[in-house]
Amino acid sequence: MNSQFKKGILELLVLNMLKKSDCYGYEIVNKISITISISEGTIYPLLRRLKTDGYVTTYLSESTEGPPRKYYHLSDKGIIEHDKLKGEWDTFSDGVNILLGEEL
Amino acid sequence: MTRKNFMSILETRLRHIPITERKDILEDYTEHFNAGMESGKSEEEICEALGDPIKIAKQYTATSFAEASTKNNSAKSALKAIIAALGLGFFNLIVGLPVLIFIITLVIVFYSVAASIFVTGLALALCSLLFPFFSLTGVYIIISIFGGIALMALGLLMIIGSTYFTKYTFIGIAKYIKANFNLIVD
Numbered sequence: 012m013n014s015q016f017k018k019g020i021l022e023l024l025v026l027n028m029l030k031k032s033d034c035y036g037y038e039i040v041n042k043i044s045i046t047i048s049i050s051e052g053t054i055y056p057l058l059r060r061l062k063t064d065g066y067v068t069t070y071l072s073e074s075t076e077g078p079p080r081k082y083y084h085l086s087d088k089g090i091i092e093h094d095k096l097k098g099e100w101d102t103f104s105d106g107v108n109i110l111l112g113e114e115l
Numbered sequence: 116m117t118r119k120n121f122m123s124i125l126e127t128r129l130r131h132i133p134i135t136e137r138k139d140i141l142e143d144y145t146e147h148f149n150a151g152m153e154s155g156k157s158e159e160e161i162c163e164a165l166g167d168p169i170k171i172a173k174q175y176t177a178t179s180f181a182e183a184s185t186k187n188n189s190a191k192s193a194l195k196a197i198i199a200a201l202g203l204g205f206f207n208l209i210v211g212l213p214v215l216i217f218i219i220t221l222v223i224v225f226y227s228v229a230a231s232i233f234v235t236g237l238a239l240a241l242c243s244l245l246f247p248f249f250s251l252t253g254v255y256i257i258i259s260i261f262g263g264i265a266l267m268a269l270g271l272l273m274i275i276g277s278t279y280f281t282k283y284t285f286i287g288i289a290k291y292i293k294a295n296f297n298l299i300v301d
Contacts, residue, residue, distance in 0.1 A: 036143055037150035050166030055143050056174040063182060077149055081142075 021049065021057060023100055026093040029067060029085040035074075036081060058083060066092050116162040118148050128172030132179045140175055177203050177292075184289040190278075193285035200292045218284055225277040233270025239263030 024043055028034055040054045061067045066089035071079040085093065125144060129137045144165075151161040165171070180196035197215075240263025243256050 035146070035150070037147050037154075040147065041154075044164060050170075051147075051164045052166040052168070052171040053174070055140070055147070056171065056178060059140070059143075059175070060178055063178075077153065078146075080146060080150070 020100065021053070022061070023093070023096040025054065025057060025061065026066065026085065026089055026096065029083055030090065030093055033082045033084045035083070039083070061089070116159070118158040118162065121162045121165070121168050124168040125172055128169055129175060131176055136179060173203050181289055181293040184286065185293060188286060190282040190285045193289040196289040196292060197285065215288070222277065222281050222284070225280060226274065229270050229273030229277050232273060233267050236263045236266025236270055239266060
């Protein structure tokens with residue numbers, strides 16, 4: 012898949028995961044990277060940006076093994092951003108699917 | 116690459132970022148390594164999947180500079196952000212780079228024109244005062260001196276104007292970079 016394309020969609024995927032439940036970094040990275048081939052290192056800078064922009068908040072929580080982990084939580088602002096991106100993506104992918112369907 | 120290598124490269128390359136931010140970033144990767152190794156992956160595998168620490172550091176640096184430039188509201192920090200984004204290949208060569216070069220040229224032209232007008236005014240005023248050659252007499256010398264002073268004032272105003280133009284253009288570009296950041300991750 013085209014890399015520019017993946018990058019734009021990565022933000023939506025992360026927000027979408029967090030909409031379901033709070034996650035820690037490794038969980039997010041792992042889940043996304045087994046489905047889409049992407050350098051895992053790109054997700055942490057993204058998470059950090061989401062935090063600075065106020066879309067997510069973080070808190071530390073004890074883990075069963077080892078030191079506490081940083082959990083990410085979707086803020087109200089993040090929910091709005093998610094819905095906006097999701098809407099854009101749906102419109103876009105519906106359009107592409109219609110066109111691809113026509114060619115068959 | 117080993118975990119130690121990865122972390123030390125990342126740390127060195129993050130040196131331009133404020134210490135608290137840097138620590139926070141490094142912690143994220145420490146946690147990532149810990150979690151990965153708990154789930155049975157080797158250091159090597161984790162490093163491989165993370166990608167190049169130099170590239171990762173560049174992303175943080177560029178974001179951090181862009182963030183700082185919108186906070187500081189200064190041309191200098193905006194310029195830093197622009198240069199960092201340039202280093203990431205943010206401006207594509209066909210459209211972005213020519214536009215950037217055009218803007219920078221414009222800034223240089225503004226300053227040059229402003230400076231030339233100032234210098235012309237200065238020369239006119241001084242010449243009229245010191246060497247009243249041009250067979251100027253009486254009232255004309257005064258007019259000429261004041262004309263020179265007026266030009267100097269105009270030049271100064273234009274220099275101030277150029278400073279504002281530079282500042283807000285650079286900040287504008289930095290904001291644009293910040294808004295479009297998800298496009299440059301590589």
